[in-house]
Amino acid sequence: MFWKSLFPGALGSDSPTGIGERELLVNEFIAANGERVQIYFSTTREIDVYALEALCDAVGWAKRPIRKVRKALEFSFLVGSLWQERGQNRRLVGFARxxxxxxxxxxxxxxxxxxxxxxxxLGKTLMRQMIRELRREEISNITLFADPHVVTFYEELGFHPDPEGIKGMFWYPN
Ligand SMILES: CC(C)(COP(=O)(O)OP(=O)(O)OC[C@H]1O[C@@H](n2cnc3c(N)ncnc32)[C@H](O)[C@@H]1OP(=O)(O)O)[C@@H](O)C(=O)NCCC(=O)NCCS
Structure with missing residues (x-):
C-alpha cells in the first residue's frame, strides 16, 4: 500500500499533543461505475491542509486562513480522516478532529x-471511530456543536441535545 509507506515511522507512534497514528480499512462498496471502492480511517496528522479546505469548501463551509487550519490540526488531540484508496493514490473524503x-x-x-x-x-463510521479512539484514551465526556440539520444524525450516534437542560453558550467579538 503506497500511501501507508509514506509515513512508515509515524504509524503507531505517539504525538506530543495527542493520540498517535493508526489506520484501518473501514468500508468497501461498489461504485456506480462498477469500481470497488475501499475507504480507510486514519489518525494521521499528515493531512494536506489545501485538500482539507477543498473538502470543507465542497460542503459550503466558509474559507479559513490556511495558517490557522494548520495550527488547529497540530494542536488537536485527535485528527480522524477517511481516505479513498485507488491504486497508488488516495483521496481525502472525510474528516473530523x-x-x-x-x-x-x-x-x-x-x-x-x-x-x-x-x-x-461513512459519516457514522467516522464518528464511531472517533468515539472509539477517545474512549481508548479514557475520555468519558464527548461533546460537539451540531448544526440544526444534523441533530438527528448525532442523536442516532448516542449524543443528547441539552442534557439536563444544559445549554451550549457562545461569546463572539462584536
Ligand atoms: C452530516 C454528515 C457528516 C453525515 O455523513 P454521511 O456519510 O452522509 O452520513 P451516513 O451515511 O453515515 O448516515 C448515517 C445516518 O445518519 C442519517 N443522516 C445522514 N445525514 C443526515 C442529516 N443531515 N440529518 C439527519 N440524518 C442524517 C442517515 O440517514 C443515516 O441514517 P441510517 O443509519 O438510519 O440510515 C454529512 O452529511 C456532511 O458532511 N454534511 C455536511 C457537513 C456537516 O453538516 N457537518 C456537520 C456539522 S455539525
Whole structure:
C-alpha cells in the first residue's frame, strides 16, 4: 500500500499533543461505475491542509486562513480522516478532529464527508471511530456543536441535545 509507506515511522507512534497514528480499512462498496471502492480511517496528522479546505469548501463551509487550519490540526488531540484508496493514490473524503484536556473531556469539530460519499454510512463510521479512539484514551465526556440539520444524525450516534437542560453558550467579538 503506497500511501501507508509514506509515513512508515509515524504509524503507531505517539504525538506530543495527542493520540498517535493508526489506520484501518473501514468500508468497501461498489461504485456506480462498477469500481470497488475501499475507504480507510486514519489518525494521521499528515493531512494536506489545501485538500482539507477543498473538502470543507465542497460542503459550503466558509474559507479559513490556511495558517490557522494548520495550527488547529497540530494542536488537536485527535485528527480522524477517511481516505479513498485507488491504486497508488488516495483521496481525502472525510474528516473530523477533537480537542481535549487529555483526561476527562473532548469536543469534536469539523465533521465532514465529501458530498460524493455522503449517504453511504461513512459519516457514522467516522464518528464511531472517533468515539472509539477517545474512549481508548479514557475520555468519558464527548461533546460537539451540531448544526440544526444534523441533530438527528448525532442523536442516532448516542449524543443528547441539552442534557439536563444544559445549554451550549457562545461569546463572539462584536
Ligand atoms: C452530516 C454528515 C457528516 C453525515 O455523513 P454521511 O456519510 O452522509 O452520513 P451516513 O451515511 O453515515 O448516515 C448515517 C445516518 O445518519 C442519517 N443522516 C445522514 N445525514 C443526515 C442529516 N443531515 N440529518 C439527519 N440524518 C442524517 C442517515 O440517514 C443515516 O441514517 P441510517 O443509519 O438510519 O440510515 C454529512 O452529511 C456532511 O458532511 N454534511 C455536511 C457537513 C456537516 O453538516 N457537518 C456537520 C456539522 S455539525
Amino acid at each position: 477533537a480537542t481535549s484536556d487529555h483526561a476527562f473531556n473532548a469536543t469534536l469539530w469539523d465533521v465532514v464527508i465529501h458530498p460524493e460519499f455522503q449517504g453511504k454510512g
